[in-house]
Amino acid sequence: MSERYFCADFTPPRGAANPHVQTLLPRLMSLPRLAREIEVLELPDGDFVELNWALPKPAEPTAPLFVLFHGLEGSFDSPYARWLLKAATGLGWRAVLMHFRGCGAQPNRLPRAYHSGDTADAYWLLGELSHRYPRALKVAAGVSLGGNMLLKLVAEQGGDGLDLAGAIVVSAPLDLAASADTLHRGFSRVYERHLLKALKSKVQVKLNRGGLPLALDHKGLARIDSLRAYDDAVTAPLHGFRDAADYYQRASAGRLLDSIELPTLILHADDDPFMPANLFRRLPVPSDAVRLEITEHGGHVGFMEWRQGRLRPWLARRVEQALLAWRPQDDIWRQATGARLSRSDS
Numbered sequence: 001m002s003e004r005y006f007c008a009d010f011t012p013p014r015g016a017a018n019p020h021v022q023t024l025l026p027r028l029m030s031l032p033r034l035a036r037e038i039e040v041l042e043l044p045d046g047d048f049v050e051l052n053w054a055l056p057k058p059a060e061p062t063a064p065l066f067v068l069f070h071g072l073e074g075s076f077d078s079p080y081a082r083w084l085l086k087a088a089t090g091l092g093w094r095a096v097l098m099h100f101r102g103c104g105a106q107p108n109r110l111p112r113a114y115h116s117g118d119t120a121d122a123y124w125l126l127g128e129l130s131h132r133y134p135r136a137l138k139v140a141a142g143v144s145l146g147g148n149m150l151l152k153l154v155a156e157q158g159g160d161g162l163d164l165a166g167a168i169v170v171s172a173p174l175d176l177a178a179s180a181d182t183l184h185r186g187f188s189r190v191y192e193r194h195l196l197k198a199l200k201s202k203v204q205v206k207l208n209r210g211g212l213p214l215a216l217d218h219k220g221l222a223r224i225d226s227l228r229a230y231d232d233a234v235t236a237p238l239h240g241f242r243d244a245a246d247y248y249q250r251a252s253a254g255r256l257l258d259s260i261e262l263p264t265l266i267l268h269a270d271d272d273p274f275m276p277a278n279l280f281r282r283l284p285v286p287s288d289a290v291r292l293e294i295t296e297h298g299g300h301v302g303f304m305e306w307r308q309g310r311l312r313p314w315l316a317r318r319v320e321q322a323l324l325a326w327r328p329q330d331d332i333w334r335q336a337t338g339a340r341l342s343r344s345d346s
Contacts (some may be wrong), residue, residue: 005280008267008293010314013306019271020187022299026079029304029311032086036076038105041098041125047112049121050104052076054085054095064137065129066323068097069122071144071171071301073198075103080143080170080301083316091323094136098125100146102202111212112238113202116145116176117251119153123162130163139326140167141319143301144274147172151253151264159261159289165326166263168319171272171301174254175282177245179275180228188273191300192227200224203234214238258284265291265322267315269298293318 012022035055040048066088070081076097088095100114101121114121122140129138140162142150147169154167173179183192200221206212207221216233224230231244241247266286270277286292295303298314305314 005292005294008295008318010295010298010303010318011305012297013304013311016304017297019269019273019297019299019302022269022271022297022302022304023191023273024299025302025304025311026313029079029313031077031079031082034082034086034089041128043121043124045110047101047108047110049101049108049125050099050106051125052085052097052099054089054097056089058092058094061133062135064093064139064323064326065133066093066095067126067129067138067140068095069140069142069146069150070097070100070103071146072116072195073103074143074146075099078143080313080315083313084141084143084319087316087320088323091320093323094133096129098122107202107205111206113235115235115239115247115251116148116173117152117247117253118239119149119156122149122153123157126162126164134163137326138164139323140164141170142167142172143170144172147266148174148176148251148253151260151266152251152256154262154264155253155256155259157262162262164262166265168322169264169266170315170319171268171274172253172266173275174252174257175248175275175279176252177248178279178282180226180231180244180248182276183274184226184228191274196224196227196230199230199234212238254279254283256284257286257290260287260289263289263291265293267293267295267303267318269295269300269303271297272300274300 037053037055039051041051042048068084070078081097085095085097101108102113140150150167151169151172182188203221207218214237224233228244231247236243236247303314304311
């Protein structure tokens with residue numbers, strides 16, 4: 001198989017190349033201060049999502065618009081969210097993060113949650129933003145779970161089905177089954193337990209209130225010890241999948257890489273502890289619309305570099321570069337930096 005990709009310019013600090021160090025470092029950093037305005041967006045099915053508008057917002061309705069989708073159990077307070085929203089506002093963009101159902105200040109209304117392949121809410125939001133700001137250039141970004149969701153949405157809608165100039169996908173688990181298996185091994189189980197604790201606590205609250213259409217009681221919930229088991233018992237039945245395997249197969253966006261028509265930038269670390277090494281060797285060769293940048297190090301949404309005498313997020317710098325280049329008259333692929341590499345695998 002012939003695989004083409006770009007080499008990103010990320011270099012980890014000396015002594016901080018370990019993938020777990022990179023993954024955990026952002027949680028030890030102070031977050032940039034960023035004011036926000038929260039809006040409740042009503043959805044067609046009677047539920048809602050929260051929109052977090054970064055402040056200050058540009059006065060001009062034609063200002064470019066940056067839309068961010070967070071990862072599993074992420075939020076406005078996730079380090080990457082603050083950094084990316086801050087970077088966009090610093091460039092004069094209108095920036096907004098959508099909290100997936102139940103990830104904001106209030107639990108969602110319906111007996112359901114969100115998942116890696118749930119594109120309907122993002123599609124509804126983008127349609128609403130197109131109505132509000134019809135003349136604004138728009139770029140969407142998705143991180144981890146949000147990245148898989150966004151890539152799936154882009155594939156579903158084709159090159160002109162969304163009012164987007166392009167998409168940015170960061171550290172996305174594009175093979176969900178392989179990621180679930182990876183997170184259940186070795187040190188990565190630390191991340192799995194952290195995610196499970198957050199997910200199960202929300203289900204616990206809803207079980208206490210009653211009304212969840214699940215064959216699951218409190219003891220059964222307590223016995224769940226893997227993301228695959230959680231998806232079998234909760235995610236799949238709540239969202240119309242047969243089981244976890246069916247969910248992973250239908251929701252994974254990696255299988256759609258060769259059909260992407262919208263200009264899309266994918267950023268991925270080959271040592272990401274949330275997914276297997278050489279992830280993209282398992283997947284179709286990306287279409288010509290995709291710019292895939294792979295770093296040797298970086299962990300899961302880590303990408304911390306030493307710059308100007310201190311640790312700084314390379315991810316924010318790279319996304320800032322992309323936004324600067326993403327103008328209607330420009331071709332981001334000609335503007336983007338980095339040397340083209342070619343590799344052949346049999």
